[in-house]
Amino acid sequence: xxxxxxxxxxxxxxxxxxxxxxxxxxxxxxxxxxxxxxxxxxxxxxxxxxxxxxxxxxxxxxxxxxxxxxxxxxxxxxxxxxxxxxxxxxxxxxxxxxxxxxxxxxxxxxxxxxxxxxxxxxxxxxxxxxxxxxxxxxxxxxxxxxxxxxxxxxxxxxxxxxxxxxxxxxxxxxxxxxxxxxxxxxxxxxxxxxxxxxxxxxxxxxxxxxxxxxxxxxxxxxxxxxxxxxxxxxxxxxxxxxxxxxxxxxxxxxxxxxxxxxxxxxxxxxxxxxxxxxxxxxxxxxxxxxxxxxxxxxxxxxxxxxxxxx
Amino acid sequence: xxxxxxxxxxxxxxxxxxxxxxxxxxxxxxxxxxxxxxxxxxxxxxxxxxxxxxxxxxxxxxxxxxxxxxxxxxxxxxxxxxxxxxxxxxxxxxxxxxxxxxxxxxxxxxxxxxxxxxxxxxxxxxxxxxxxxxxxxxxxxxxxxxxxxxxxxxxxxxxxxxxxxxxxxxxxxxxxxxxxxxxxxxxxxxxxxxxxxxxxxxxxxxxxxxxxxxxxxxxxxxxxxxxxxxxxxxxxxxxxxxxxxxxxxxxxxxxxxxxxxxxxxxxxxxxxxxxxxxxxxxxxxxxxxxxxxxxx
Numbered sequence: 001x002x003x004x005x006x007x008x009x010x011x012x013x014x015x016x017x018x019x020x021x022x023x024x025x026x027x028x029x030x031x032x033x034x035x036x037x038x039x040x041x042x043x044x045x046x047x048x049x050x051x052x053x054x055x056x057x058x059x060x061x062x063x064x065x066x067x068x069x070x071x072x073x074x075x076x077x078x079x080x081x082x083x084x085x086x087x088x089x090x091x092x093x094x095x096x097x098x099x100x101x102x103x104x105x106x107x108x109x110x111x112x113x114x115x116x117x118x119x120x121x122x123x124x125x126x127x128x129x130x131x132x133x134x135x136x137x138x139x140x141x142x143x144x145x146x147x148x149x150x151x152x153x154x155x156x157x158x159x160x161x162x163x164x165x166x167x168x169x170x171x172x173x174x175x176x177x178x179x180x181x182x183x184x185x186x187x188x189x190x191x192x193x194x195x196x197x198x199x200x201x202x203x204x205x206x207x208x209x210x211x212x213x214x215x216x217x218x219x220x221x222x223x224x225x226x227x228x229x230x231x232x233x234x235x236x237x238x239x240x241x242x243x244x245x246x247x248x249x250x251x252x253x254x255x256x257x258x259x260x261x262x263x264x265x266x267x268x269x270x271x272x273x274x275x276x277x278x279x280x281x282x283x284x285x286x287x288x289x290x291x292x293x294x295x296x297x298x299x300x301x302x303x304x305x306x307x308x309x310x
Numbered sequence: 311x312x313x314x315x316x317x318x319x320x321x322x323x324x325x326x327x328x329x330x331x332x333x334x335x336x337x338x339x340x341x342x343x344x345x346x347x348x349x350x351x352x353x354x355x356x357x358x359x360x361x362x363x364x365x366x367x368x369x370x371x372x373x374x375x376x377x378x379x380x381x382x383x384x385x386x387x388x389x390x391x392x393x394x395x396x397x398x399x400x401x402x403x404x405x406x407x408x409x410x411x412x413x414x415x416x417x418x419x420x421x422x423x424x425x426x427x428x429x430x431x432x433x434x435x436x437x438x439x440x441x442x443x444x445x446x447x448x449x450x451x452x453x454x455x456x457x458x459x460x461x462x463x464x465x466x467x468x469x470x471x472x473x474x475x476x477x478x479x480x481x482x483x484x485x486x487x488x489x490x491x492x493x494x495x496x497x498x499x500x501x502x503x504x505x506x507x508x509x510x511x512x513x514x515x516x517x518x519x520x521x522x523x524x525x526x527x528x529x530x531x532x533x534x535x536x537x538x539x540x541x542x543x544x545x546x547x548x549x550x551x552x553x554x555x556x557x558x559x560x561x562x563x564x565x566x567x568x569x570x571x572x573x574x575x576x577x578x579x580x581x582x583x584x585x586x587x588x589x590x591x592x593x594x595x596x597x598x599x600x601x602x603x604x605x606x
Contacts, residue, residue: 049440071326071442079440085433089343094336095437101332102441104323132432146437151320 002062002076002153002186003027004048009057011043011210018043019210022057026154026205030180030187032197034296035207041190044207045156048188049079063153075104078147082158082190084139086131092118092142093127096149103150110149117145121175137168144175154186155179161196173199194292204292206299214299221295227262228288231271233280243278247271259288329443330451337455341421354417357409358467361399365471368394369478394475397488397568400468401495405561407535413463414506414557415531422456422510423527424520431519435599445599453511457504464503465496491568498567502560505584506531509556512591515599531556553579560584 004026011019019040035041046052048059050070060066061076087095093114100110118127121141126134131142140160147155160176161169177200179185189201197204197218204221206214214221230253233240240258241250247266251259262271268285275282290298341347366372393399404410426449429435438448472492476485510527517523538554541547552558552575559580565572 051439071444074440074442075323077440081433081436081440083433083436085436087434087437088428088432089340098332098336099437099441101324102329102438102443104326104329104442105321106324107332109321143437 002064004154004186004188005060005062006044006047007058007060009044009047009054009059011040011047011052011054013052017210019047019054022210022212024205024212024215026186026188027203028186029202030176030189030200032201032204033188033190033207034192034194034197034204036192036300038209039207039300040210041207042158043210045079045158045188045190048156049074049077061154075150076153078150078152078155078185080143080147080155080157080160082162084136084163085143086134086139088132090131091128092123092131092134092138092145095131095142096146099146100149105150113149113151114145117148118142120148121145122171136163137165137172140164140168140172144172148179152185154188156188156190158190159192160189161191161193169196176200194296198292204295206296208300214295218292222290222292229260229262229268229271230257230284230286230288231260231282232257232284233275234283235280238275238278238280240275243280244271244274247274257284323442326442326447329441330447330454333438333443333448333451334454334458337421337425337452338458340425340455341417341459347420350416350420354413354463355467357403357413358463358471361403361467361471362474365394365475365478369475371478395484395488397472397491397495397570400472400492401499401564401568404464404468404499405564407557410464411531411535411557414460414503415528417460417463418456418507418510419524419528421459422453422507423514423523425452425456425511426514427517427523428520430517446596449511449515449595449599452514453508456511457507460507461500461503465499468499469496491570495564495568495570498564501567502564505563505588506556506560509584509587509591512588512595515595516591548574549576549579552576553583556584556587 006025007023009019009022010017022040022044033041033044043052047054050073058066061068061073064073064076087098090098096118097107097110097114100113101107105113115124115127118124121144123138123141123145126138131139134142140163144157144160147157157176161172164172173196176187176189180187180200180202187200189197191197201218203217204215205212231240236256240252240260244250244260246263247270248260248262253259260271262268271285272282341351363372429438435448439445443451469492472488476482479485509530513527513530514520514523517526535551535555535557538551538558541554542549542551552562562572562575562577562580563584565575566577
């Protein structure tokens with residue numbers, strides 16, 4: 001597995017700054033790239049594929065020498081586009097094998113490998129049918145096979161579950177997980193569907209207006225509110241707001257429970273002690289974990305500092 | 311989904327400069343992939359087949375009963391385009407508007423004009439350019455494939471006919487008398503075909519739909535011929551007909567390269583029209599085929 005690092009990367013299209021001073025590392029494993037439309041996700045992918053040249057900063061693939069040519073970089077990268085894309089008149093086999101050859105594979109290797117990846121994605125029975133006659137799910141699969149054919153170490157998947165029915169989506173996510181966990185591919189998973197990231201990725205990067213507004217492992221991101229807990233105490237009439245004033249902020253949830261947020265430097269032992277001092281007993285205490293959706297919404301709601309030109 | 315058979319691969323990468331060949335080969339074979347395409351190719355081959363039959367009759371290989379069609383001998387009354395002993399017999403069908411231009415128009419409209427425009431329609435450019443091939447190599451590969459296909463009829467057919475005549479002739483005089491000039495003819499035909507398919511592929515690269523590209527190319531080829539003929543007649547400048555016409559200018563270049571006599575032509579004008587057209591199209595094409603367009 002290899003990691004991909006961007007250091008102080010700025011991408012501009014004329015006067016428009018798409019990505020401003022971005023520094024981020026896509027660690028080995030599956031990393032979700034989240035962001036609204038126009039957040040700069042596609043620009044990051046373009047830059048990593050060598051399709052646009054950043055005006056400043058540098059990008060490094062851990063296994064490639066600095067300053068590697070774009071074509072060399074693309075030989076190590078598999079890209080699955082978001083849009084429906086296929087070669088006119090081509091069967092699944094022809095499309096995948098031709099793209100393999102364009103990636104530098106000798107014809108014999110490309111053919112053998114095409115059979116393997118089409119089998120892997122479950123298209124072995126349909127490989128000699130024209131792609132134009134494939135269903136939406138099959139087209140997604142053939143794009144994934146094309147991204148895999150030259151055995152890249154990094155995969156950029158742009159909305160891979162677009163247009164899939166629930167069964168197809170589960171199947172696609174299972175395959176992506178398998179690629180990352182079992183076959184050792186580094187996967188950058190760009191999507192709007194947060195559940196997909198939760199299902200597949202180890203980490204996530206949230207972008208907004210060309211800047212990274214949140215990043216880290218899913219555990220860190222969703223557990224970053226680990227100072228929040230749901231608590232139930234006996235007796236029920238105990239004034240928790242008053243007795244926990246020193247250690248936590250308290251909010252009643254209306255069901256006999258309270259949401260407490262520990263203050264800085266306060267610990268759970270302090271919380272238990274405060275309840276005991278007030279003559280109560282903690283009956284239950286459940287750490288509150290945020291969903292990735294909450295993380296995303298709170299991250300994009302935080303207005304990033306504006307870039308110099310926009 | 312299956313995991314069986316998937317294995318980490320290792321291969322010696324093909325150098326970047328050779329990666330366009332599979333794309334060119336695919337483009338070359340594209341017409342032969344469907345029955346419709348095969349039928350069209352056969353239709354376009356009919357003039358060549360007709361010439362072959364004439365040749366076989368002329369050399370007495372094919373005889374219809376007692377009727378004989380003796381090999382024409384050179385003389386004041388012999389039309390050069392009907393004399394297998396002269397190069398005009400082999401190239402006039404290619405360079406004449408009928409059937410030559412119609413054949414090239416059909417083939418190039420079906421293959422060349424659609425080549426890039428159709429890739430753009432199906433978003434195939436995004437797949438190509440995220441591989442190890444540059445837009446310029448892609449453009450070259452697409453042109454080369456189309457050029458090879460059209461050359462089958464504009465270059466290979468006259469060559470095969472001439473070779474047949476050489477082999478059927480009583481002696482080697484046809485070979486010795488026409489070989490040098492025929493070599494130049496083939497060079498001229500290759501050049502003209504390269505220019506015609508080049509203009510057509512550039513139009514294809516500029517258009518967003520295959521149908522638009524086909525219509526534009528047809529209008530350019532037929533329209534410029536018509537315009538040249540009309541202007542040449544109105545202004546009483548016959549050389550305009552062959553200079554303004556994209557087809558006529560190509561024919562002028564072929565005959566010039568082959569050293570064949572021509573009347574009412576202006577060679578620099580023909581070169582200027584074709585060269586100017588390519589330069590005019592090439593600039594916007596290189597802007598349009600940018601890598602950055604690959605991801606929406």
